Amino acid sequence: xxxxxxxxxxxxxxxxxxxxxxxxxxxxxxxxxxxxxxxxxxxxxxxxxxxxxxxxxxxxxxxxxxxxxxxxxxxxxxxxxxxxxxxxxxxxxxxxxxxxxxxxxxxxxxxxxxxxxxxxxxxxxxxxxxxxxxxxxxxxxxxxxxxxxxxxxxxxxxxxxxxxxxxxxxxxxxxxxxxxxxxxxxxxxxxxxxxxxxxxxxxxxxxxxxxxxxxxxxxxxxxxxxxxxxxxxxxxxxxxxxxxxxxxxxxxxxxxxxxxxxxxxxxxxxxxxxxxxxxxxxxxxxxxxxxxxxxxxxxxxxxxxxxxxxxxxxxxxxxxxx
Ligand SMILES: [Zn+2]
Numbered sequence: 130x131x132x133x134x135x136x137x138x139x140x141x142x143x144x145x146x147x148x149x150x151x152x153x154x155x156x157x158x159x160x161x162x163x164x165x166x167x168x169x170x171x172x173x174x175x176x177x178x179x180x181x182x183x184x185x186x187x188x189x190x191x192x193x194x195x196x197x198x199x200x201x202x203x204x205x206x207x208x209x210x211x212x213x214x215x216x217x218x219x220x221x222x223x224x225x226x227x228x229x230x231x232x233x234x235x236x237x238x239x240x241x242x243x244x245x246x247x248x249x250x251x252x253x254x255x256x257x258x259x260x261x262x263x264x265x266x267x268x269x270x271x272x273x274x275x276x277x278x279x280x281x282x283x284x285x286x287x288x289x290x291x292x293x294x295x296x297x298x299x300x301x302x303x304x305x306x307x308x309x310x311x312x313x314x315x316x317x318x319x320x321x322x323x324x325x326x327x328x329x330x331x332x333x334x335x336x337x338x339x340x341x342x343x344x345x346x347x348x349x350x351x352x353x354x355x356x357x358x359x360x361x362x363x364x365x366x367x368x369x370x371x372x373x374x375x376x377x378x379x380x381x382x383x384x385x386x387x388x389x390x391x392x393x394x395x396x397x398x399x400x401x402x403x404x405x406x407x408x409x410x411x412x413x414x415x416x417x418x419x420x421x422x423x424x425x426x427x428x429x430x431x432x433x434x435x436x437x438x439x440x441x442x443x444x445x446x447x448x449x450x451x
Contacts, residue, residue: 131412134426135451137215137433138208138397138408139316140341140364142259142290143197143239144188144224145400146204155190172403177322177373180403181263181292188224194238197225201242201254209250211409214450215437216252218243219288221259222272232275240283253447255285255438257316262291266300273304277311285438286314288341293322298330305335314438316341316364321375325349332361339364339436344375347383357391362436367414368406369399379418388425395433396426427451 149170156163166173166186174180191197201218208216218239225235236256243254258276260269269289276287287308289301298319309315317335320328321342328346331337332355343363346352356363367382369375376382387394396415398408406414415421415429434447 131416131426132212134212134412134423135430136211136213136408136412137430138213139217139339139395139433139436140366140397140399141216142219142400143200143204144191144221145184145403147187147200148203149402151200151203152187152190155196159190159192161190171405189228192228192230194234197235197238198242201239202246205243205246205252205254206250208408209246209252213252213408215434215447216254217437218254218256219259219290220256221261223261223264236281236284240281243283253443256283257286257288257438258284260289260304262289262293263295266296269301270304273307276313277307286316288316290318290341293318293327298327298334302334314338319343320345325352328352338362342366344370344383347386353390353392360393362393362395362432363387364397365394366397366399368404368411372404384419393432395429395436
């Protein structure tokens with residue numbers, strides 16, 4: 130049982146964390162049919178393309194700052210109830226803009242939910258701006274320029290997500306140069322849908338302190354050694370990997386091999402209700418299915434706090450709570 134373990138999460142997309150029940154309420158509020166995307170309290174999809182379609186549908190029923198406040202608060206209260214002390218939420222102003230919500234209102238709404246959850250439970254949370262890869266290099270560059278000048282105490286990082294098979298990392302490198310210069314923490318999705326080359330490209334061209342997934346680096350032993358030497362932190366999402374068939378089953382998932390190779394890893398839920406998981410479930414799976422001891426799991430939690438995009442006093446306070 131891992132319920133008693135303190136937890137921390139670095140990799141969760143806020144729209145991807147929307148509880149299906151909340152999405153139903155939102156759809157009703159706006160008089161939108163759920164179009165088969167929500168059934169029996171769960172999201173319906175069967176491949177990456179329909180996953181993205183469902184995801185965009187869910188995002189489309191969160192339309193105001195208040196809607197996003199409700200979303201952030203609902204998710205963080207759920208995390209806090211599972212003994213989570215820190216969460217980083219990936220947020221996508223492009224989703225806000227798609228429903229006519231300005232980036233200020235989008236971030237402001239989320240921040241209100243974060244502060245409310247902190248007041249009620251003590252959970253700390255920061256936001257990481259997402260550039261959407263499938264919207265193309267120009268769009269991600271524009272998002273990076275915006276993020277570099279957007280000043281909000283809870284926005285501390287930049288990330289690129291979306292369709293990894295579209296374009297090459299090199300096409301997006303200028304965007305990361307801008308946010309690095311601005312002092313934002315950097316992470317990037319790589320090595321999930323694409324193989325080891327994508328992780329190598331990220332290390333060469335983006336120089337992130339963390340990589341989202343990165344698990345297909347296991348295909349290249351030299352690259353695994355390089356990750357260990359650099360101390361790059363992998364935001365590993367085992368339940369997501371199994372649901373998206375990145376690996377056929379937990380027995381073939383490389384998390385244990387990364388740990389044995391000295392790569393720094395963390396446990397994350399990615400888009401939890403889509404993958405019928407939660408952060409608590411990921412911890413439980415790591416323990417009961419993947420065979421990690423409490424001490425090994427606590428080490429992953431500590432790594433998450435060490436790699437968090439927070440100021441040093443906050444990091445110290447979080448480490449003291451472990
Ligand atoms: Zn992700």
